[in-house]
Amino acid sequence: MxxxxxxxTVYPIATVIFFLGMSFACTGEWFVTGGxxxxxxxxxxxxxxxxxxxxxxxxxxxxxxFVTAMTWAIPILAIAALLKRNWSGLLMPIALAASIALxxxxxxxxxxxxxxxxxxLILAGAACIGAAVxxxxxxxxxxxxxxxxxxxxxxxxxxxxxxxxxxxxxxxNVAGRRAVTACLQRDYDGTTIMAxxxxxxxxxxxxSHEGLQIADFIHEGNGAIWDxxxxxxxxxxxxxxxEEQSEGGDVLARRVHEDAAFTRGMERVCSGGGVALYRTR
Numbered sequence: 668m669x670x671x672x673x674x675x676t677v678y679p680i681a682t683v684i685f686f687l688g689m690s691f692a693c694t695g696e697w698f699v700t701g702g703x704x705x706x707x708x709x710x711x712x713x714x715x716x717x718x719x720x721x722x723x724x725x726x727x728x729x730x731x732x733f734v735t736a737m738t739w740a741i742p743i744l745a746i747a748a749l750l751k752r753n754w755s756g757l758l759m760p761i762a763l764a765a766s767i768a769l770x771x772x773x774x775x776x777x778x779x780x781x782x783x784x785x786x787x788l789i790l791a792g793a794a795c796i797g798a799a800v801x802x803x804x805x806x807x808x809x810x811x812x813x814x815x816x817x818x819x820x821x822x823x824x825x826x827x828x829x830x831x832x833x834x835x836x837x838x839x840n841v842a843g844r845r846a847v848t849a850c851l852q853r854d855y856d857g858t859t860i861m862a863x864x865x866x867x868x869x870x871x872x873x874x875s876h877e878g879l880q881i882a883d884f885i886h887e888g889n890g891a892i893w894d895x896x897x898x899x900x901x902x903x904x905x906x907x908x909x910e911e912q913s914e915g916g917d918v919l920a921r922r923v924h925e926d927a928a929f930t931r932g933m934e935r936v937c938s939g940g941g942v943a944l945y946r947t948r
Contacts, residue, residue, distance in 0.1 A: 710777070711776065717771055721770050721788075732817045733789075733792060733821070736818075740799035760794035763794050763795070769784060769787075782831065845940075848877060850936055851877065855906070858904070861885045861907040861919070870942065901931060901947045906947070907945040909943045910942055911941055911943050
């Protein structure tokens with residue numbers, strides 16, 4: 668059995684190695700733990716609040732009935748696995764619930780809340796509920812079918828206002844940013860543009876239609892160059908893009924609010940859609 672379990676570990680280990688390799692190729696660091704978001708104090712360092720936020724997010728995604736069934740299913744599986752040794756395989760669905768570690772660590776560290784981080788827990792919950800219901804054997808359909816319909820009625824898979832869809836539309840300022848794009852089209856001189864990848868990666872992609880490439884930007888992935896630019900943007904970049912509105916502003920907006928000298932040597936030339944454009948004098 669140990670041999671079979673060891674074979675299964677090859678896939679997650681390979682995934683982790685590939686992830687670390689891609690991180691190093693993109694940023695020069697094997698595992699980036701910060702610097703690409705502004706810490707959110709609402710959850711940072713508060714374990715009970717983080718757990719409640721994750722639970723509430725899961726309820727928003729899948730409904731309270733699903734979460735209640737999952738809450739009962741996990742201890743039922745654990746008890747059944749402990750009481751009968753040949754049922755140890757029932758622990759496998761519970762192992763999927765370990766995916767809670769990622770959102771818990773992220774939110775505890777100050778990462779802004781993202782409901783999409785709870786999606787893997789839906790898979791874990793479904794596996795645990797299914798395994799627990801299967802213990803009823805011939806009576807399982809009598810429980811499974813009403814439960815299935817109850818969950819679907821609470822969280823329709825075709826809801827146009829589903830939490831994931833709403834979250835994906837946090838940034839809808841494409842039209843507003845056209846003024847900023849027009850400024851760049853008119854005056855861009857080929858010098859580097861400082862912008863936070865954590866908040867404006869989508870806008871960088873939009874600007875690729877105007878001929879700009881990722882090499883034209885200074886961002887968190889540039890490591891030491893980004894750190895130097897944070898000390899004096901005008902010395903290292905010809906331009907700077909700042910997200911000022913979404914979620915209270917990005918890391919550059921915070922620097923502007925905390926230090927009036929941060930933009931020394933630069934002038935604000937235009938803004939739109941929550942984004943401000945600065946140019947080095």
